[in-house]
Amino acid sequence: MSGNAAKLRVHDLQLGHRSGRSGSFALAVDGLSFDVEEGEFIAIVGPSGCGKTTFLSAVAGLVPVQSGQLSLDGHQINGPGRDRSLVFQQASLFPWRTVLGNIEFGLQAHGRLDGAGRARARELLDLVGLAGKGDKYARELSGGMSQRVNLARALATDPQLLLLDEPFAALDAQTREVMQAELTRVWQADGAATGKTAVFITHDVPEAVFLADRVLVLSNGPAHLVESIAIDLPRPRDPSLKRSPGFLALSDSITDLVMQQSQPEWRVQSDDRHAHLAS
Amino acid sequence: MTATHISPADRQIGAVAPVRRASRATGGGQRRLGTGVLGVIGLVLVLGAWQLSAWLGWVDADFSSSPFGAVHALWGMATDGSLWPPLLSTLQTVAIGMAISVVAGIPIGLVIGRSHLLHGLTEPLISIMYSVPFAVFLPIIIFWFGIGGEARLVIVVWSAIFPLLINVVAGARNLDNNYLQVARVFCASPTLTMRAVTFPATLPYILAGVRQAVGRALVGAIVAELFMGNEGLGYVVQLQTSNFRMDDAMAAIAVIAVLAVVLTRGVAWVEHRFTFWSSSV
Numbered sequence: 273m274s275g276n277a278a279k280l281r282v283h284d285l286q287l288g289h290r291s292g293r294s295g296s297f298a299l300a301v302d303g304l305s306f307d308v309e310e311g312e313f314i315a316i317v318g319p320s321g322c323g324k325t326t327f328l329s330a331v332a333g334l335v336p337v338q339s340g341q342l343s344l345d346g347h348q349i350n351g352p353g354r355d356r357s358l359v360f361q362q363a364s365l366f367p368w369r370t371v372l373g374n375i376e377f378g379l380q381a382h383g384r385l386d387g388a389g390r391a392r393a394r395e396l397l398d399l400v401g402l403a404g405k406g407d408k409y410a411r412e413l414s415g416g417m418s419q420r421v422n423l424a425r426a427l428a429t430d431p432q433l434l435l436l437d438e439p440f441a442a443l444d445a446q447t448r449e450v451m452q453a454e455l456t457r458v459w460q461a462d463g464a465a466t467g468k469t470a471v472f473i474t475h476d477v478p479e480a481v482f483l484a485d486r487v488l489v490l491s492n493g494p495a496h497l498v499e500s501i502a503i504d505l506p507r508p509r510d511p512s513l514k515r516s517p518g519f520l521a522l523s524d525s526i527t528d529l530v531m532q533q534s535q536p537e538w539r540v541q542s543d544d545r546h547a548h549l550a551s
Numbered sequence: 552m553t554a555t556h557i558s559p560a561d562r563q564i565g566a567v568a569p570v571r572r573a574s575r576a577t578g579g580g581q582r583r584l585g586t587g588v589l590g591v592i593g594l595v596l597v598l599g600a601w602q603l604s605a606w607l608g609w610v611d612a613d614f615s616s617s618p619f620g621a622v623h624a625l626w627g628m629a630t631d632g633s634l635w636p637p638l639l640s641t642l643q644t645v646a647i648g649m650a651i652s653v654v655a656g657i658p659i660g661l662v663i664g665r666s667h668l669l670h671g672l673t674e675p676l677i678s679i680m681y682s683v684p685f686a687v688f689l690p691i692i693i694f695w696f697g698i699g700g701e702a703r704l705v706i707v708v709w710s711a712i713f714p715l716l717i718n719v720v721a722g723a724r725n726l727d728n729n730y731l732q733v734a735r736v737f738c739a740s741p742t743l744t745m746r747a748v749t750f751p752a753t754l755p756y757i758l759a760g761v762r763q764a765v766g767r768a769l770v771g772a773i774v775a776e777l778f779m780g781n782e783g784l785g786y787v788v789q790l791q792t793s794n795f796r797m798d799d800a801m802a803a804i805a806v807i808a809v810l811a812v813v814l815t816r817g818v819a820w821v822e823h824r825f826t827f828w829s830s831s832v
Binding site: 334352354356357358360362364366367368377378380381382409410411429 | 729730732733734735736737738739740743747748751752754826828829
């Protein structure tokens with residue numbers, strides 16, 4: 273397509289769905305444009321109901337593109353593909369399968385559940401910290417453990433692009449902290465070597481700052497891009513980073529930006545933080 | 552609607568639950584007797600009172616039979632071999648009828664449950680057919696099919712297929728969309744989606760339906776034998792009662808009772824074995 277080699281290219285994207293009996297068309301995303309480079313970890317934040325999840329579903333191929341460009345490696349996305357995996361928001365594990373059976377599902381669906389595939393599933397079981405729990409069933413798992421399986425299932429197929437739809441939203445605060453640290457660890461152990469790209473949706477700004485190379489702020493729905501903020505915090509990142517002044521300042525200013533989308537009259541405690549961000 | 556939508560949650564009042572409750576109760580305190588033990592005591596009390604009434608001449612044992620008389624008759628039927636042909640005949644009718652119901656009912660139920668149009672069209676019909684006592688169709692079925700083996704099968708299928716259909720349809724309708732999305736995201740083929748997602752996800756409903764259907768199939772088979780049979784346990788009950796051999800009739804009834812318990816417990820065991828992962832078990 274165009275000259276530079278963006279991994280995921282979003283240009284003037286329009287998404288929506290017919291709602292209600294009237295059949296009126298409701299726009300969820302309108303005029304959204306940005307590029308994601310290969311190997312980048314992108315976090316998208318925005319007011320609730322702004323169309324973040326619709327956008328991610330469109331990238332996963334579950335929601336049709338209305339108009340505009342949404343392309344992965346130069347190919348327009350028009351359905352689910354083997355080059356993408358989705359980590360679901362809620363427990364979507366198959367309760368009739370063991371932990372290992374769930375991790376293997378993607379490989380099975382791709383017809384790749386041979387010796388190497390099984391070895392890969394076992395390797396991921398260890399990597400997400402569930403060694404020895406492969407024979408357990410979903411109902412025996414805590415929320416945090418379920419999302420570890422969810423992550424392992426998505427990583428097992430070695431996707432070019434990993435999509436994460438608020439995977440830690442349903443977890444309690446402590447588990448969420450642990451899982452954020454675990455995700456960076458797994459990412460650095462598994463993703464970095466193979467050059468995986470990730471798009472992470474969340475409404476939790478500190479989570480976005482902690483995980484991402486770049487945070488995208490979306491407007492109130494229908495969503496368009498408000499701001500793209502590079503997070504130049506060093507990696508590997510560990511949870512103590514969240515207490516550092518630089519992290520807090522960044523989180524606060526992005527939080528203000530998000531709040532302003534849903535409440536335009538929202539005033540920040542210190543306006544100079546904005547000036548700092550804009551510069 | 553409430554009467555027709557039997558979800559797996561209804562298993563709480565099904566055949567599996569009492570056993571587990573019993574073990575929990577006995578584990579809890581030594582002085583409390585489990586419901587299993589209490590059930591046996593209740594049974595012994597009623598049979599004892601019946602036997603005593605017969606011994607003391609309060610009732611005419613030729614008229615009412617008696618537990619010992621029935622056991623004696625059962626022993627006689629078992630040793631002279633006259634018990635086995637009717638038992639096998641009834642079992643065969645139930646087995647073939649269930650096979651037809653399962654083979655037809657599960658795919659039809661899945662298709663109806665997944666189609667908004669078909670569900671809308673068939674829902675009232677299936678509910679009515681489930682609710683109306685199937686015995687009212689007996690004269691018509693006899694008129695259509697005669698009183699042979701095929702007619703008995705028609706009655707068994709007629710009585711068994713509707714509870715099965717209702718459960719399978721409910722299962723297919725309650726299929727969690729998240730599971731299907733997982734299958735779509737990982738590009739699972741339609742065959743794999745059906746085999747590895749839709750079927751296991753609806754299995755708790757299917758097996759709950761099979762358990763209900765087995766009970767109704769046995770009722771259907773016995774009723775058919777009572778009214779139009781020349782073989783089977785129901786026919787034995789009918790024949791021996793009209794011959795005034797009450798002990799033999801009671802013995803056949805006892806065999807039917809055991810058969811009913813074994814069949815429903817058997818399916819309940821299968822249910823427990825294959826849907827242990829379901830949170831509602």
